[in-house]
Amino acid sequence: MLDNLQKIKIDKPVDKIIGQIKSLISNGEIKPGDKLPSERALADHLGVGRSHVREAILKLEFYGILKTYPQNGTFVSGIGIVALEELISDVLNLEEHDFKSLVETRVLLEKQAAYLAAKRRTSEDIASISNALSAYEKKTKTGQQAVEEDLLFHIKIAEASKNNVLKSLMMIITPDIVKNYINLKVCDDLNFNKTLQEHQAILESIINQDPEAASAAMAIHLKDVSEFSESVKDLQYEMIKK
Amino acid sequence: MLDNLQKIKIDKPVDKIIGQIKSLISNGEIKPGDKLPSERALADHLGVGRSHVREAILKLEFYGILKTYPQNGTFVSGIGIVALEELISDVLNLEEHDFKSLVETRVLLEKQAAYLAAKRRTSEDIASISNALSAYEKKTKTGQQAVEEDLLFHIKIAEASKNNVLKSLMMIITPDIVKNYINLKVCDDLNFNKTLQEHQAILESIINQDPEAASAAMAIHLKDVSEFSESVKDLQYEMIKK
DNA sequence: GGCCAATTATTGGTTGACCAAAAATCATAA
DNA sequence: TTATGATTTTTGGTCAACCAATAATTGGCC
Structure with a gap:
């Protein structure tokens, strides 16, 4: 009876945002090395609070995908689009060890x-x-x-x-x-x-x-x-x- | 002339807090498996904003040292004091690869x-x-x-x-x-x-x-x-x- | 006395506002 | 026309207040 409760996948807002950032890169709106839109703009564009955007950026920063410079902006690593997508996907699926x-x-x-x-x-x-x-x-x-x-x-x-x-x-x-x-x-x-x-x-x-x-x-x-x-x-x- | 500028060590507030949490464990105020003080209490005790405490907890959570349950509290992993200290120290020194x-x-x-x-x-x-x-x-x-x-x-x-x-x-x-x-x-x-x-x-x-x-x-x-x-x-x- | 429900307090989650620093802009003077 | 400095804008950093869910407390009922 409860079997179908197992597959609940809680899509935390952070993961959704990371996914969105990934698609920004996939769609060519952001290229490696580019500056990411400001946290405010991203939060506005994605319809979420800035904290979530912040948390997502923080997570991606741990994995070297993004780098934040205070009062300047957040920049995407310059390692290439496809590799970047792979990396981000990996961060999203990180739990399944x-x-x-x-x-x-x-x-x-x-x-x-x-x-x-x-x-x-x-x-x-x-x-x-x-x-x-x-x-x-x-x-x-x-x-x-x-x-x-x-x-x-x-x-x-x-x-x-x-x-x-x-x-x-x-x-x-x-x-x-x-x-x-x-x-x-x-x-x-x-x-x-x-x-x-x-x-x-x-x-x-x-x-x-x-x-x-x-x-x-x-x-x-x-x-x-x-x-x-x-x-x-x-x-x-x-x-x-x- | 600029040689002595090399050693600037920016102690980000996050790292300071992680260090404080570590010493809380070292001093025996928190034991493995215990519930961490509330974010508010920690922020107050350490004299910093709650965001910083939050960020520190998030970072330690990535490494499996803490685990946060919404509306319940943040708990310390039960792997033992000494190992815990080692882990946290490692997180702090993570950059020196x-x-x-x-x-x-x-x-x-x-x-x-x-x-x-x-x-x-x-x-x-x-x-x-x-x-x-x-x-x-x-x-x-x-x-x-x-x-x-x-x-x-x-x-x-x-x-x-x-x-x-x-x-x-x-x-x-x-x-x-x-x-x-x-x-x-x-x-x-x-x-x-x-x-x-x-x-x-x-x-x-x-x-x-x-x-x-x-x-x-x-x-x-x-x-x-x-x-x-x-x-x-x-x-x-x-x-x-x- | 023991049990259950309503209430209260505490928790992490979330938001928006404010801050200082950096960058960009623009006006001015050489 | 160019260089320079004041000004405005944009940035991430910081904070305090509010929200919803949970846990603890309390009061009443059996």
């Missing part, structure tokens, strides 16, 4: 982070990673969950990689991962001791400055959850999203 | 995209990638730059990978890449015919469903720019940022 893609990408990033960390780690890095690991061990020894400490261990490795883009991207997908972990109750299945040993193996490889081993150890560590994600696939679509 | 990290990460993502595209591509994917390649060829044959068409080729491969997270991350770093390409004038050095051949090699591997070959072909394609990034390193810091 499925768990499988999420995990698949996480594995990729984490492996590379471990690889680079092994190559570039300083003694300070080793200290912080060790600290994170100790905190994790201490927490799990008392039987508690240690999601935070687990995360921190991985973050410290990302820092040791000396690649801030890699770290930023990991940060970006982390909340999604955590949300899915909680929803799918992945944590319950994990054996803390096993996780601890795997963490130690990763740390050891990083200490030994053995990139390949570090990457491999990270792959093993993430293998469980990776396989798990294969099995759930579309299960998440049946869950109630809050 | 250096070119080397950018390229290094791009290579990683693109190689994986090509790998997965070769595994999962449909005939439709091949068609769109081919189209993008044709457009690139046509444009370069006339001697023009074809940055957009180049980008589009890579985007279509990302789409063929069927991993939307991977695609999103590539989209996120693309503007940064483009900006740096333009600033550092990488494009000028590239040989269009060589690029075209490399693109064709990638496409061929994807058509043949040979993931390893596709990944390798992409690596070769990106090798030039990768090496270039090694040589510039800190050169960018001397440039004027606009």
Whole structure:
């Protein structure tokens, strides 16, 4: 009976405006590099409040599509019409990250982070990673969950990689991962001791400055959850999203 | 004489507020999962307008750190204090992406995209990638730059990978890449015919469903720019940022 | 005493007005 | 005719007030 309630698509005003801006570009009214109409004019033209326009511009600014100069105007990035349209479309469809893609990408990033960390780690890095690991061990020894400490261990490795883009991207997908972990109750299945040993193996490889081993150890560590994600696939679509 | 003007650090009100929210968490006044004080209360407490608080919340929401429920309140993600602090710090320092990290990460993502595209591509994917390649060829044959068409080729491969997270991350770093390409004038050095051949090699591997070959072909394609990034390193810091 | 409805207070959402800075315009003088 | 400086206009930035929906409170009823 309630089945047909699932597909409600709330078109937030912001997304509508972003769509409108996109069509402005598609219709050739705005070319890459051009100045966008003033916020006022846009709000008037689209029949919405300026706040909405502002929010939309803000969002597109995060993704580098627009750039605002105070008291001057908002300008479109100069990367080309078609690419611009693709980018904007992507921003609009940003929510649909499925768990499988999420995990698949996480594995990729984490492996590379471990690889680079092994190559570039300083003694300070080793200290912080060790600290994170100790905190994790201490927490799990008392039987508690240690999601935070687990995360921190991985973050410290990302820092040791000396690649801030890699770290930023990991940060970006982390909340999604955590949300899915909680929803799918992945944590319950994990054996803390096993996780601890795997963490130690990763740390050891990083200490030994053995990139390949570090990457491999990270792959093993993430293998469980990776396989798990294969099995759930579309299960998440049946869950109630809050 | 103008040297000391370089270090101007414009502390936008938004970043200040994000910092304040972070310290609220650090001081234990707000715990993960808690409800944030109302926008009004926050604005009053911090002595700023509500718009600024709103903008800060919006930004933190993009990164999954906060979640706003209309007419109810804004809640902090439940991932843990330390991890939360790390995440927020990262949001604040998000701008400092250096070119080397950018390229290094791009290579990683693109190689994986090509790998997965070769595994999962449909005939439709091949068609769109081919189209993008044709457009690139046509444009370069006339001697023009074809940055957009180049980008589009890579985007279509990302789409063929069927991993939307991977695609999103590539989209996120693309503007940064483009900006740096333009600033550092990488494009000028590239040989269009060589690029075209490399693109064709990638496409061929994807058509043949040979993931390893596709990944390798992409690596070769990106090798030039990768090496270039090694040589510039800190050169960018001397440039004027606009 | 316990339950339910009307009321009140609080929340984020939305709007329009005002501000200062930058750009564009125009008038004036060389 | 050109250069220059005052003036007007336009811009995004900021703010305070209002709106509708929700949650908390209160009062009355059973």
